[in-house]
Amino acid sequence: MSLVLDEHRQYLSDQARVSAFCQAVGEVVKPGDTVLDLGAGTGFLGLLACRAGARRVYAIEAGEVIELAREICGANGFQDRIVFIKGTSTRIDLPERVDVILADQIGPFGFEAGLLEYFGDARERFLKPHGSMIPSCLELYVAPVECPELSDQVEFWNDSPAGFDFRPARSLAANTGYPARFDLDHLLGRPALLASLDLSMATPPALHLEACVATTRGGTLHGIGGWFSAQLSKSICMSNSPLATNPLDRRNLFLPIDRPTALRRGDHVRVMMHILPSELVVTWKVEVWGDDDNRCERFSHSTVQGMLISRENLQWTQPHFIPKLSLWGEAQRSVLTLCDGQRTLSEIEQEVYHRHHGLFGSLGKAEAFVAKVIARYAM
Ligand SMILES: C[S@@+](CC[C@H](N)C(=O)[O-])C[C@H]1O[C@@H](n2cnc3c(N)ncnc32)[C@H](O)[C@@H]1O
Numbered sequence: 001m002s003l004v005l006d007e008h009r010q011y012l013s014d015q016a017r018v019s020a021f022c023q024a025v026g027e028v029v030k031p032g033d034t035v036l037d038l039g040a041g042t043g044f045l046g047l048l049a050c051r052a053g054a055r056r057v058y059a060i061e062a063g064e065v066i067e068l069a070r071e072i073c074g075a076n077g078f079q080d081r082i083v084f085i086k087g088t089s090t091r092i093d094l095p096e097r098v099d100v101i102l103a104d105q106i107g108p109f110g111f112e113a114g115l116l117e118y119f120g121d122a123r124e125r126f127l128k129p130h131g132s133m134i135p136s137c138l139e140l141y142v143a144p145v146e147c148p149e150l151s152d153q154v155e156f157w158n159d160s161p162a163g164f165d166f167r168p169a170r171s172l173a174a175n176t177g178y179p180a181r182f183d184l185d186h187l188l189g190r191p192a193l194l195a196s197l198d199l200s201m202a203t204p205p206a207l208h209l210e211a212c213v214a215t216t217r218g219g220t221l222h223g224i225g226g227w228f229s230a231q232l233s234k235s236i237c238m239s240n241s242p243l244a245t246n247p248l249d250r251r252n253l254f255l256p257i258d259r260p261t262a263l264r265r266g267d268h269v270r271v272m273m274h275i276l277p278s279e280l281v282v283t284w285k286v287e288v289w290g291d292d293d294n295r296c297e298r299f300s301h302s303t304v305q306g307m308l309i310s311r312e313n314l315q316w317t318q319p320h321f322i323p324k325l326s327l328w329g330e331a332q333r334s335v336l337t338l339c340d341g342q343r344t345l346s347e348i349e350q351e352v353y354h355r356h357h358g359l360f361g362s363l364g365k366a367e368a369f370v371a372k373v374i375a376r377y378a379m
Contacts (some may be wrong), residue, residue, distance in 0.1 A: 024232030111124030175306030
């Protein structure tokens, strides 16, 4: 079973997404344009660009799905216009600059799937001056949410499965973001704009953001909900907001607070957030206060505190640590040095097996290992 194929089926069956990109690409791509489809998947955005009259599309895709994209491109008669390039966009060069860059690398809270880094790199290296990007702008929204079912995922660790004490996990769980699907009933106030990122400009590597919401109803605050709105063209926006009339079929993000907190209508919730997009690190501080009393509750969380890091791996961060290669590292070094532009694959496999037979036990296992290293580093 291919989970990758099913993932792409879901992208293509999301009618809100499909129709937003159809309209936006039709508006932005002009006949004769050159286009980059960054993270092409099945090639959908590149096909739309061809339909809009693109002269040439460079479709970059890191995964094996690129082969399927090639077939789909042929089935639609665009094989003369789409050039497929396998690899990660940041490691690839194009023969020319393009008029339009297209991508849908947008996570539940906008930044998590790499849009800012990959788009930033592609804009610098591949986009013509005055070229266009789809999306052109990304907005992040937050709202205070009441959702006991998500809060229960944190509190789960205070229970005692099979009678054992699992409480050491509770603090990790409270410093973790959770995928969620919010509807209007979850919201305790109108969503506030946390950030508006113009993708035609460089985004800073660290985002320091703040927003404040006055609650529109009383209830229990369990955490902060987050989602995005992406401007695809002048007239087309797509969003996974619970307020959107035609929302994307894409989940939201839930960031818990340490203690469920009672709120009255008109109370204020301030959210301060620091995001390191490329590290996927989010720090969120939440302040809650009412106008007519001195109450002020504060919460502070960070995904850094939610990371599972073994003490073995932690030592790698110490400057005085002296690393040395493991047996697997030695085997990998062998493969890389044997890829000298002279030896055949079969010669490399035999030699790697010969040098490291204790590690592999059979030639077949050595062959599989060589294949993995080669797929990653050779050409
Ligand atoms: C969300 S899917 C979108 C696929 C397609 N563009 C669409 O709209 O249906 C993202 C795809 O981009 C690929 N990808 C993500 N980052 C990439 C990068 N930096 N370089 C190349 N491929 C990338 C993933 O392997 C995945 O197939």
